[in-house]
Amino acid sequence: MPPIISVNRVGKTYASGHEALKDVDLDIQRGEIFALLGPNGAGKTTLISIVCGIVKASRGTIRVDGHDIVRDYRAARSAIGLVPQELHTDAFETVMATLKFSRGLFGKRPDPALIERLLRDLALWDKRDAKIMTLSGGMKRRVMIAKALSHEPAILFLDEPSAGVDVELRHGMWQMVRRLRESGTTIILTTHYIEEAEQMADRIGVMRKGELILVEETRALMRTLGKRQLTLSLAQPLDELPAALAGLPLALSDDRRSLVYRFDAHADGAGIAGLLARLGEHGIAWKDLATEESSLEDIFVDLVHGERA
Amino acid sequence: MNLHAIRAIYRFEMARTFRTITQSIASPVLSTSLYFIVFGAAIGSRMGEIDGVDYGAFIIPGLLMLSLLSESISNASFGIYMPKWAGTIYELLSAPVSWLEAVIGYVGAAATKSLMLGALILVTARVFVPYEIAHPLWMVGFLVLTAVTFSLFGFVIGLWADDFQKLQVIPLMVVTPLTFLGGAFYSIDMLPPFWQKVTLLNPVVYLISGFRWSFHGVADVHIGVATGMTLGFLALCLGFVWWVFRSGWKLRN
């Protein structure tokens, strides 16, 4: 299937002279969840803004669902819903009015049932007649999401949807994103919560200084780059590792009070149970254990510092 | 044509108008009333007639134009500047809306408000001075044309302005002086010959004079000239908006 979004050598130099994007190429597949990661100022928002028509690209072309975003902007933009990074809302409007406005703006005839469903899904139905300025930050973000979904877009951009959102709401949002994906919506999100990308995204793209330095399936990325480690606090300090355990990726800490076991995060049954049993056989008792994910976060830090890129 | 979008923008803008109805309607009506009291009743009683028209009635078209121009400009410029300032313009920019649809929605709403205001001022004027309208169709037509043109001009200012000061500067420093010197309170041939010539460089003179003809049937300038000039200015503003949306100047950068 052809990609639903195709970004072709797109660059952006702002009026200030700052080159925020350098010849980015990216294809987004229909129906996937794509997470765009990168440190502040990497160019994530710039890229999204260009695809959505808010910022003009300096170079390159973009097709959305087969439509060029400049020449055939109506068709391209109709397919897209955007939740921008910043909370921009019409303070004096009611929630209901602002949703009707968004739907109209995108050329759709009024559909009260759909709006009601959206508001209920986002736990905003009780607030439908409230002025937006009376809502909390998290509620405003949900209003923005509802606005973006009000015209039933095939593609949803979420630029840092979880910024300033509490844990419960975040989980609610993830569920919603998954439901949307099940119904066929393509989702592109940016986030600084890497666990979010790890759990949600089918593919991950990492940006650094205006360049897309890596695009990879999340699972493959975790497999090739992800490591976990298990730390066992020992009941008694150990002078040295028994020779029988020498073949394992096991290390004794400098203070000799703990053992560190490194393993591949995604190799099934990485053998923790076996390890613990063998420790028992050698009479090594432990009083506490902790696992640490070298998670996407570490991978990410390495990447943007250029160590593995 | 994305009619749903035009309707959405128009409704949004009209809702904004009705939210602030007291200040947006009451203050121009109040200030016009004050003009009528001061110029119409107090001073006007000593002025006699101009071109065979009672002074109180003579100043009505000019005063109406005064309010119409400044209100159209401030309304429309605010309407498009606010979303830029608040950041909510992202939605318009990302929507399948053409420049013309945006113009029809925003400028249409601003012009509607100005026309409501114009009607109110005419009614208010009737309280203070008796008058008749010689060419009602021309009057209404010219009123609509001016409201639309200057709302569009306000839209242009709102697109151009990137701070509140710029938003104010043209109405304050250019439009208000031109309107005051545009013959709202006097007839051009009351001026010395030299200033008569200078005054003709002021475009607002044509607007007020043309409009006055539709009321009283006498004017310094032919209504056709006034209409032609206004249409020209309308076309100029339209061209500018088209270019801004096309190039992304100040909007998509």
Ligand SMILES: Nc1ncnc2c1ncn2[C@@H]1O[C@H](COP(=O)(O)OP(=O)(O)OP(=O)(O)O)[C@@H](O)[C@H]1O
């Ligand atoms: N309107 C603008 N004019 C000039 N420079 C800009 C403009 N918008 C963004 N930039 C610059 O472009 C670069 C990329 O910004 P962008 O907002 O795309 O980053 P980001 O990856 O979204 O960052 P964050 O994680 O902080 O949201 C930054 O250096 C920023 O300062």
Ligand SMILES: [Mg+2]
């Ligand atoms: Mg950003």
